[in-house]
Structures are given as C-alpha cells and as structure tokens.
Amino acid sequence: MSHLRFVVPLAVVGAALAIAPALAQTKAPAAEQQDAASAPSEASLAVGSLQIGSLASLEVAGFDINVAANSVVYSYYFKNTGSAEVTVAASLTLPELSASTDGTETWALAKNDPENFVELAITAGGAPVTTKAEVHAYALGIDRQAEIKAEHLPLIPFGAEVDKALAALSPEAADRLATLGVVSPRDPAQPKAQLTPDWTLHVVRSWRLALPAGKTTPVVVKFVPIIAHYRLTKGDEDDLNNVKDELCLKPPLLGTLQSRLKSNGAWNVTDISLTDDAPARWLNGPAATLSVQKPKPDAVVAFCGVDEKTAGKPTVLGVAPDGNEGIRVVIFEPTK
Numbered sequence: 001m002s003h004l005r006f007v008v009p010l011a012v013v014g015a016a017l018a019i020a021p022a023l024a025q026t027k028a029p030a031a032e033q034q035d036a037a038s039a040p041s042e043a044s045l046a047v048g049s050l051q052i053g054s055l056a057s058l059e060v061a062g063f064d065i066n067v068a069a070n071s072v073v074y075s076y077y078f079k080n081t082g083s084a085e086v087t088v089a090a091s092l093t094l095p096e097l098s099a100s101t102d103g104t105e106t107w108a109l110a111k112n113d114p115e116n117f118v119e120l121a122i123t124a125g126g127a128p129v130t131t132k133a134e135v136h137a138y139a140l141g142i143d144r145q146a147e148i149k150a151e152h153l154p155l156i157p158f159g160a161e162v163d164k165a166l167a168a169l170s171p172e173a174a175d176r177l178a179t180l181g182v183v184s185p186r187d188p189a190q191p192k193a194q195l196t197p198d199w200t201l202h203v204v205r206s207w208r209l210a211l212p213a214g215k216t217t218p219v220v221v222k223f224v225p226i227i228a229h230y231r232l233t234k235g236d237e238d239d240l241n242n243v244k245d246e247l248c249l250k251p252p253l254l255g256t257l258q259s260r261l262k263s264n265g266a267w268n269v270t271d272i273s274l275t276d277d278a279p280a281r282w283l284n285g286p287a288a289t290l291s292v293q294k295p296k297p298d299a300v301v302a303f304c305g306v307d308e309k310t311a312g313k314p315t316v317l318g319v320a321p322d323g324n325e326g327i328r329v330v331i332f333e334p335t336k
Contacts, residue, residue: 044225044271046095048095050076060079061286065320066292087211107158120223184196240261276327
C-alpha cells in the first residue's frame with residue numbers, strides 16, 4: 001500500500017474553500033495485509049483562509065502561519081490607511097465533511113460539534129471575536145438539515161454516533177431519506193447492511209470586523225488541525241520518492257529519510273494540510289511566512305518553501321511559494 005499520496009488541489013468556490021482530503025494510508029506487516037486493507041486510514045483536511053469585504057483603504061501588512069502538531073495559528077495583519085474606522089464582513093470556511101463512500105478513510109476531529117469541530121477561536125486586536133455559524137447539510141445539492149434533524153441524526157456524517165443513529169432508523173425512514181439522497185439505500189441482498197450517510201456538512205463562521213483608522217490590526221485565527229498520522233517502514237522508500245516534488249524534498253533530505261527505512265528503522269508521520277491564500281482575492285497580500293514547531297529535536301520537517309538554514313532548529317521557518325495551491329507540512333519522527 002502507498003502511504004504518501006499527492007494532495008488533491010485546493011479549489012476555491014465563491015468565497016468559500018472546498019478542500020479535498022489528503023489521503024494517507026497505513027501499511028501493515030505482510031501477515032496483516034488483508035485486515036489492514038479493510039481498515040479506514042486517517043486523512044487530513046484544511047481550514048479555509050480568512051475572507052473579508054472589499055475596501056480601498058485596506059491593506060494586508062502581513063500573514064503568518066504557525067504550525068504545531070496539535071495547533072495551527074493564522075495571523076493576519078490588516079492596515080486601515082483611511083482616516084475613519086471601517087467595518088467589513090469577514091468569514092472563514094471549515095473543512096467540508098462527508099463520509100468515505102468506500103470506507104477507506106476516516107478523520108480525527110478535535111470536537112464532536114458540527115458548528116465548530118476544529119475548536120476555532122478568533123481574536124482581533126487581542127480581543128475575542130464572536131462568530132456566527134452558517135450550517136448546511138447538502139444532499140444532491142439541497143440543504144437537508146431539517147430532514148436529518150427530524151430523524152435525530154447527528155450532522156457530522158461519519159463516526160460511531162451517526163452509525164448508531166442510522167442503525168436505529170426504521171425501514172420506512174431509511175427509504176424516505178434514500179429518496180432524498182441523504183443516505184445510500186441498502187442492498188436488497190443485504191437488508192441488515194449499515195446505511196451510508198450521503199450528505200456533506202458545510203460550515204461557515206462569519207462576523208463583522210472593525211478596523212481602527214490609521215492602525216494595523218492583528219486578526220488571529222487558531223484551530224486544531226485535522227491531520228493524518230501514519231507510519232513508514234522498510235519497503236516504503238518509493239512512497240517518499242513519489243512525493244519528493246510535492247514536498248520539495250531535495251536529494252540529501254530524501255536520502256536521509258529513505259536511508260532510515262532501508263536500515264530497518266521507521267518514521268512516525270504527521271501530515272497537515274493548510275491554505276495559504278491572501279485574506280481576499282482582490283487584495284495583493286504578502287506571501288505567508290511559516291514557522292513549524294518540532295515535536296522532538298530529532299524530528300524532520302518538510303514543506304515547500306522551507307528555509308534550509310533552520311531545518312535543524314526547534315522551529316523550522318519558511319515562506320509559501322508563489323502560485324502555490326495550499327501547503328502540505330509533513331513531520332517525520334524517528335522510531336523503531
């Protein structure tokens with residue numbers, strides 16, 4: 001099985017970012033291959049960039065991304081060059097959630113809360129910001145949140161809670177939801193088979209952002225990333241070679257990673273997907289600067305735009321490359 005695969009490009013749809021999952025599969029010893037093939041593997045998803053309304057006097061003075069294994073912080077610095085305070089609309093899109101149709105993927109959420117499953121917290125000028133949740137559960141392009149709630153189903157379309165609720169549905173309710181495209185119908189040959197949720201949870205958090213005249217206001221967006229964990233062992237050298245361009249692995253680093261595997265060592269991998277777009281498409285903002293905290297001194301951090309001079313330090317720095325469709329940060333921790 002492949003461990004590292006190319007991330008599907010990030011697609012911008014209107015003001016919202018719809019993020020396709022970065023897949024990470026888990027390899028098992030030969031004696032366990034058959035069981036491992038049926039076990040879902042973790043995947044990563046990216047939280048969307050901050051979006052704001054248009055204003056001639058508004059500039060983006062800076063954009064920083066700080067990454068740790070259990071926390072991501074986007075820091076935006078907005079400068080109001082005008083002579084009066086202005087207020088603009090702001091929004092941020094959480095990753096879209098949908099069930100794995102073939103059962104091969106799973107996602108580790110920070111919180112079982114359909115309105116804020118990444119524990120999003122925002123401050124502006126150091127003060128907490130209260131955001132409003134716009135929640136939709138789309139099936140066949142139509143919001144079916146009311147129908148889902150009427151059957152006492154949770155809005156997050158995967159996990160033990162929704163599996164239990166779907167199993168408790170009456171045959172009539174299951175058929176009714178199937179006609180709406182909310183769930184996949186059961187195979188007549190397997191009437192007791194588990195129903196599959198077919199809706200997609202779409203959440204946008206919005207608020208009004210006040211920017212004082214003549215000042216630069218930091219807007220800090222903090223959340224727990226939806227990440228993938230997996231393990232690379234001997235025999236996975238080609239997997240690293242397949243993603244060397246996506247992760248910008250130069251020959252010396254690629255050789256170091258592969259050499260450990262060849263000598264029967266292993267890597268525990270943390271795979272994080274990030275967006276690096278400017279806060280609004282009409283603004284010419286600076287490239288995002290990145291800082292990645294190593295979980296351990298001997299960990300190896302890889303991403304495109306890395307400053308190689310900092311590769312051996314506790315905090316690895318870098319700048320997002322021009323024209324990049326998102327950033328993938330991969331942290332390798334040596335293990336046996």
